[in-house]
Amino acid sequence: MAKLNLNREPMPLQEPEVRAKNFDEVALGYGAKIARAEASRCIQCPKRPCIEGCPVGIDIPDFIKAIADGDMPEAARVLKNKNSLPGVCGRVCPQETQCESKCTLGKRGAPIAIGRLERYVADWDRTKNKKPAESPAESVKPTGKRVAVVGSGPAGLTVAADLAKLGHSVTMFEALHVAGGVLVYGIPAFRMPKDIVQAEVDYVTSLGVELKLDSVIGKIDTVDELLESGYDAVFLGTGAGLPMFMNIPGENLNGVYSANEFLTRVNLMKAYKFPEYDTVAKIGKRVAVIGGGNVAMDSARCSLRLGADEVYIVYRRSEAELPARREEVENAMEEGIIFKLLTNPTRFIGNERGWVTAMECIEMELGEPDDSGRRRPIPKPGSEFIMDVDTVVVALGTTPNPLITSTTEGLDVTSRGTVVIDPETGKTSKDGVWAGGDIATGSATVISAMGAGKRASKAIDEYLRSK
Amino acid sequence: MYKILLKENLVPNVHLLKIEAPAISRRAQPGHFVMLRVDENGERIPMTIADWDAEEGSITIVFVQVGTSTSKLASLKTGDSISNLVGPLGIPTTIEKVGTVVCIGGCYGIASIMPIARAMKEAGNKVISIIEARSRNLIYWEDKLRSVSDELVVITGDDVQAEGEWVTEKIEKMVAAGEKIDMVIAIGCTFMMMRTSGATKPFGIKTIVHLSPIMVDGTGMCGCCRVSVGGETRFACVHGPEFDGHQVDWDLLIARQSAYLGEEMQSLQVWECQDWQKP
Numbered sequence: 105m106a107k108l109n110l111n112r113e114p115m116p117l118q119e120p121e122v123r124a125k126n127f128d129e130v131a132l133g134y135g136a137k138i139a140r141a142e143a144s145r146c147i148q149c150p151k152r153p154c155i156e157g158c159p160v161g162i163d164i165p166d167f168i169k170a171i172a173d174g175d176m177p178e179a180a181r182v183l184k185n186k187n188s189l190p191g192v193c194g195r196v197c198p199q200e201t202q203c204e205s206k207c208t209l210g211k212r213g214a215p216i217a218i219g220r221l222e223r224y225v226a227d228w229d230r231t232k233n234k235k236p237a238e239s240p241a242e243s244v245k246p247t248g249k250r251v252a253v254v255g256s257g258p259a260g261l262t263v264a265a266d267l268a269k270l271g272h273s274v275t276m277f278e279a280l281h282v283a284g285g286v287l288v289y290g291i292p293a294f295r296m297p298k299d300i301v302q303a304e305v306d307y308v309t310s311l312g313v314e315l316k317l318d319s320v321i322g323k324i325d326t327v328d329e330l331l332e333s334g335y336d337a338v339f340l341g342t343g344a345g346l347p348m349f350m351n352i353p354g355e356n357l358n359g360v361y362s363a364n365e366f367l368t369r370v371n372l373m374k375a376y377k378f379p380e381y382d383t384v385a386k387i388g389k390r391v392a393v394i395g396g397g398n399v400a401m402d403s404a405r406c407s408l409r410l411g412a413d414e415v416y417i418v419y420r421r422s423e424a425e426l427p428a429r430r431e432e433v434e435n436a437m438e439e440g441i442i443f444k445l446l447t448n449p450t451r452f453i454g455n456e457r458g459w460v461t462a463m464e465c466i467e468m469e470l471g472e473p474d475d476s477g478r479r480r481p482i483p484k485p486g487s488e489f490i491m492d493v494d495t496v497v498v499a500l501g502t503t504p505n506p507l508i509t510s511t512t513e514g515l516d517v518t519s520r521g522t523v524v525i526d527p528e529t530g531k532t533s534k535d536g537v538w539a540g541g542d543i544a545t546g547s548a549t550v551i552s553a554m555g556a557g558k559r560a561s562k563a564i565d566e567y568l569r570s571k
Numbered sequence: 572m573y574k575i576l577l578k579e580n581l582v583p584n585v586h587l588l589k590i591e592a593p594a595i596s597r598r599a600q601p602g603h604f605v606m607l608r609v610d611e612n613g614e615r616i617p618m619t620i621a622d623w624d625a626e627e628g629s630i631t632i633v634f635v636q637v638g639t640s641t642s643k644l645a646s647l648k649t650g651d652s653i654s655n656l657v658g659p660l661g662i663p664t665t666i667e668k669v670g671t672v673v674c675i676g677g678c679y680g681i682a683s684i685m686p687i688a689r690a691m692k693e694a695g696n697k698v699i700s701i702i703e704a705r706s707r708n709l710i711y712w713e714d715k716l717r718s719v720s721d722e723l724v725v726i727t728g729d730d731v732q733a734e735g736e737w738v739t740e741k742i743e744k745m746v747a748a749g750e751k752i753d754m755v756i757a758i759g760c761t762f763m764m765m766r767t768s769g770a771t772k773p774f775g776i777k778t779i780v781h782l783s784p785i786m787v788d789g790t791g792m793c794g795c796c797r798v799s800v801g802g803e804t805r806f807a808c809v810h811g812p813e814f815d816g817h818q819v820d821w822d823l824l825i826a827r828q829s830a831y832l833g834e835e836m837q838s839l840q841v842w843e844c845q846d847w848q849k850p
Contacts, residue, residue: 279790281608281615281655289788318657320790324594346806347794356797356804356823358830365793373614373787379841382614382639383787384834458826505791506809 110213113142115220120438124408127293127376130435131195139224143171146216149208154218157206159555160193160262162186164203164218171221180229183222188265188308189258189554191230191300192287194223197551198429230303244271249568252277252335253313254321254508257285258550259341259541261308262557263564268311270565275335276308277319282372285343286542286550289372290364292402294409295432298371322507327515331536336571337564340523340532340539341557344547345505349498350394354452359388359460363399363499370406388494389413392463394449395499396426397547401433403497404441412495415441420448420468420481446470448481450488452496463491501547512537522546530560538564572652573607576629581711584636585679586645587621593628595620595658601686602664602781602813605630606789608655609643616640617786617808619758620659621682630658633682633711639838660789661812664779668695670753673745674720675738675767677703677759681712683781684758689719691756697721699745699752703738703763704728738763739770752776757816761825768816778816782807784827799823 116132117123123130134142146168154164163182170179183190199219207215249272253264256278264276282288284301309315321327321342330338347362349355361369366385369375373383387410393403396419407415417436419426422445426433437443446468453462467487470479504521516524516533523532523539530538540556542548577589595605604619622631636645647653664687672691676684681702692698700720704710705728717723724741731737736744738757746752755778757767764780771778784796784807791809798807799820805811
């Protein structure tokens with residue numbers, strides 16, 4: 105038996121000083137040789153624990169074996185069998201806490217780079233596969249059942265693809281002018297190139313899913329009207345809503361953005377190409393991003409690419425508690441983002457024209473763990489100080505959009521405004537209505553929304569077949 | 572793509588577009604707005620719905636040509652299309668019988684106030700409409716407004732020079748003359764709405780204003796349109812755009828509306844010098 109190789113193949117990256125000035129993808133992806141070498145490290149252990157770690161249950165060892173054997177069409181087939189968005193997941197899933205954390209090799213050394221291999225297969229399939237796998241929708245008998253999917257983000261795309269593959273007729277409604285949800289308005293192009301999102305959306309529509317853009321459910325039709333007009337089931341995957349602020353003085357000054365607004369301007373509206381594109385994202389010289397999640401990292405790295413001199417992440421806990429993926433924190437640090445940890449803003453200070461010029465902060469220390477299990481940050485009295493900033497991005501999460509919940513009768517919501525669901529099935533309190541993703545859980549990840557979509561589509565299929 | 576069924580230049584710099592939008596036209600109510608994007612490089616901008624025809628499947632918007640997006644829109648002709656149109660958005664005007672309602676419209680708001688005046692009249696109110704423009708030749712839809720109002724007052728800068736009476740003075744005069752005003756609704760430039768709210772406050776007349784902060788998505792996601800009302804931050808796209816004029820922080824609204832003045836000028840210059848003649 106070959107000796108165990110405990111070191112993974114590194115991911116080729118754009119150099120930090122180069123990438124900090126462009127919106128091209130940071131991680132360049134494995135080439136064929138590296139991918140095969142990495143795949144060959146997999147020992148094909150009989151217990152296959154990685155699959156348990158995958159929210160959508162991809163047969164991971166099988167697609168890795170196909171790569172090692174050089175059978176790329178087979179690798180693509182296995183991957184797409186369970187995952188309709190592999191190009192997305194291979195880039196933005198937190199594999200280190202999911203599949204890779206379960207890898208047997210991880211007990212001795214570095215786990216298999218499953219995410220990077222997934223990306224490699226997805227990219228090969230998109231660009232080099234001469235014989236794309238036959239669309240399963242063509243071989244399946246139509247059931248005659250109609251499903252309305254509200255929202256075309258990770259949850260909605262998953263549900264739409266799964267149900268279309270099972271022969272149901274699916275219409276997917278999207279409020280914005282492009283499909284993809286957070287994949288297009290939230291995650292920047294240097295992490296999630298938009299042509300890849302578009303290719304995955306095209307794959308889903310190639311399965312027979314009808315996509316209706318510019319359609320706000322709750323406004324043109326309510327959920328009840330969808331059910332009355334012939335849809336047998338409705339899935340709500342409407343995602344994030346109103347951005348959260350801190351309710352401190354000066355938050356409405358010019359130059360203070362929510363992360364949603366800032367990222368939407370930059371990513372969806374392509375403000376980084378202003379004035380070729382009409383939308384602006386005004387960036388100053390000294391930028392403070394409030395928060396420590398992936399969205400905060402994205403905002404900080406966008407700010408740098410738009411030409412800011414100094415960009416700070418201001419986070420009230422310490423580095424160990426940063427909720428962002430480790431890889432994103434490292435990328436941000438390499439690019440020169442400055443981390444001001446154990447620091448919390450207390451007010452924003454503006455000039456006579458209503459623009460932010462500075463931010464008062466207070467130093468924090470960590471106390472006992474709170475409900476979330478993380479140590480509670482406590483302000484140090486008298487430690488206030490002033491930071492000069494001319495742009496602030498508040499990245500503290502969102503609350504659910506009320507457009508659906510306020511117009512749908514019999515839909516139970518929590519005090520936080522999220523839709524109440526059975527976590528196993530995504531079933532809501534209303535007959536014929538399922539939900540998943542941020543609308544049910546509050547701000548979370550792409551893959552958790554896809555996992556929720558997976559569970560809901562299974563339950564919806566069972567419901568439709570018994571109806 | 573959404574087809575333009577009719578393009579009309581109402582008065583200098585003010586244009587009307589009737590756009591094919593069956594789904595929106597079925598749901599439109601007075602006070603609703605739409606978000607639109609003219610072309611692939613365009614911004615998303617809000618526009619109040621000025622009228623709709625569910626049978627024809629169309630909505631009508633009226634706008635003043637000021638920046639890149641409105642210049643692009645103004646350059647379109649009947650039969651052309653715009654890339655995106657979504658709506659109806661926002662909370663529509665509450666239409667109920669309250670007694671005497673004064674409906675005020677200035678510049679683009681002359682059109683936006685029309686369906687509100689019409690619905691208020693249908694609900695059994697006495698409707699006094701006041702429309703305002705800088706100059707006599709900028710007044711449009713006078714007959715339309717007259718047909719849905721018990722009384723129509725036209726105020727223009729030309730007349731003001733002669734008589735010195737803008738909307739604010741007009742309201743004060745009406746109250747002094749014993750007119751019992753139960754409610755005022757105003758749509759138009761922020762300055763006019765601010766002045767109107769200031770004029771009605773001493774008399775305690777309920778005053779509803781339709782705010783037009785900058786929006787990006789317009790569906791309750793980005794928070795760009797936040798305004799301060801009664802000391803609380805509200806999102807105009809989903810909590811409004813209709814608010815109590817006596818509670819609005821006007822200075823904040825005006826500062827936020829002018830956040831991109833420089834960039835808006837730059838964008839317009841680029842478009843005018845380079846792009847407008849492109850096919």
